Amino acid sequence: MKEKLKGAGRCIYQEGTVYIILIVLVVFFSIFNPTFLSGRNLYNLLTQSTYIVIAGMGICFVMISGGIDLSVGYQMAVCGCVSAIIMLNTDLPVWTVWPISIALGFAMGTLNGVIAAKLRIFPLVVTIATSEVFKGIAYTITSSKSYSGMPDAFRALYKTKLLGLPLDVYLAILVVAATWIVLNKTHFGRDVLAVGGNKECARLSGIKADLVQTLCFSLTGAIFAIATIDMLAQQNQTSATTGPGTEITCLTAAIIGGISMMGGKGNVLGMVAGIFVMQMIANGMQLAGWGTYTQYIVKGVILLLAIGFDAIKNYPKPVVRIHKDKAKAA
């Protein structure tokens, strides 16, 4: 019995930390703020989180394959602005923003992936650089203007309700389900986990590792494009500064949710829980009346804590240290 408990304890330590944090946060916020658990607030929490949940699925692919993508924030800016311009300034039908935006996201991701995989440059460095490029593109195409007043047909994604919930909630569920299935049940998902676990071993085992790594960046871009469309439908306005910041939320949520910075580990449901942890903290801080800047500080600290915990959990330091001076003294 004791052994079983120990095993369960280890399992929770490895996989379940995020759910415990989630429960603790719910209890904490509901004690300090009675409105936290109100139906209205929970509804807001859910509906405002949809695009971040979708974005989180995007970051899953690149992170599980052992990479990282810091350019996704400005990818969102580019996709959002291009979508707004299509709808407001051209005669193209509204539905075309979907394929165009997704193709654009896919292309931006592929660019990151090809540079990282073929030129063997650290994804962190590659995506810091491409992030600047995408930022420049977003400002150029918008001339630093912001766009608002999207067509109703486009906003229907958020405005139309099914069983009391906006359509995009179902879209998010669909994206989560698809990501889970791809990662856990398909050949491609297995390759992604293998490449993230040990790229050279994966390559020697016959997996086309460079291709898999590149496709992960592409998928991340494509899924972020979907997240951007959802964000635009919700917020009804966009500019070159709309989107950036999401990458930090997603990154933190991923690490809290059990996706290691080192890759090779994937827990899609943990990721979703991680996003709700982040959203709840943001929501709680808003209810408590904390300003945006304070929230930045808190988010940064949480990211640091999560990275530290990830490092300790996955790469524990050796327990035994040899104290040479002490040994001599003895």
Added chain:
Amino acid sequence: MLKLEHISKTYPGVTALDDVSLEFEQGEVHALLGENGAGKSTLIKIIAGAIEPDAGGVIDFDGSRFERMTPALSAKCGVAVIYISHRMDEVFQITERISVLRDGRLIKTLPTASTNRPELVSLMVGRELTESFPARKTKPGEVVLEARDLTGNSVEHVSFKLHRGEILGFAGLVGSGRSETMELVSGAKHLEHGEILIHGKKAHITSPNAAIRHGIGLIPEDRKELGVILHNTVMFNTSLSCMGKLTRLGFINGRRNREVAEKYRADLSIKVPGIKQMVVNLSGGNQQKVVLAKALAADPEIIIFDEPTKGIDVGAKQEIYQLMNTLAEAGKAIIMISSDMEEILGMSDRIVVLHEGLVAGELQRDEFSQERVLQLASGM
């Protein structure tokens, strides 16, 4: 000066140490021998204070008695040297006394001068090892693979033929180009010049993926870095090179995946509580068997073993030798790179010796001797 009395340690499902009593004397070099999983590391960790023994045992250190050690306490005890190794030569050169552990129990403590290798090996494995290199019942058949003038990756003009049912040894000093040659054959590195023929037909091996499709399997030397994905399961690792057989329209057939993993777990007798166990938790020999399982699951005709028994214990070594023989008898063509002279002489049908990236010579079974191999390997 350091005395262990009735030390036991159990982990969930495993008895790592079972009532071990052992004495270390001041200033002695004491070897702890045993197969992987015998309990050597657990014992050392207890002495170092890194882990706590189960209740009931006593550690006596210079007359002070403790229920457990702490790292600070053990640091004071830097006088006796406790030596763990799989290398028997070193054990005989360095140590004064030897304690042999098996399955968590202390089998015997004996002075190094009064024992010999065969005795230690039989104490470690618990049975007499009569013949380390069992003979094969079959003779090599037709040529399966022919390498012509392989150049690139710091080897030059390497040519050789490999037959069905044969174990072809590759000897040479470290850096002589053995692994580098096999990296070319297995598609891991780019071939600049030369060609590889499989069953007489030219094979374009441009990647490990292409090599596997041509029926070439590689067991790399660095098993932890290149052979397995440590932080994933036995089942996951077994599936990596044979995904095509486990999937339909891109979806994994979970049952088929489990069946394949269970089959190789049984065939190779991988000692593991279950196929969902993380590879990082296995002993070196069992990790090597997982690498082998992964390669075999792709059903290769040609298998390249690069230092297949490096760092694994005597019992597992025997099993690997048996497996290689079984594979050769079943008609597989095997290449074995080894720096272990006994192993290469004992296992090979022929030996190709490399020196500085070139073939220095080829030895037939009746020409085998340690001197000949060394002469060729050192360029004489």
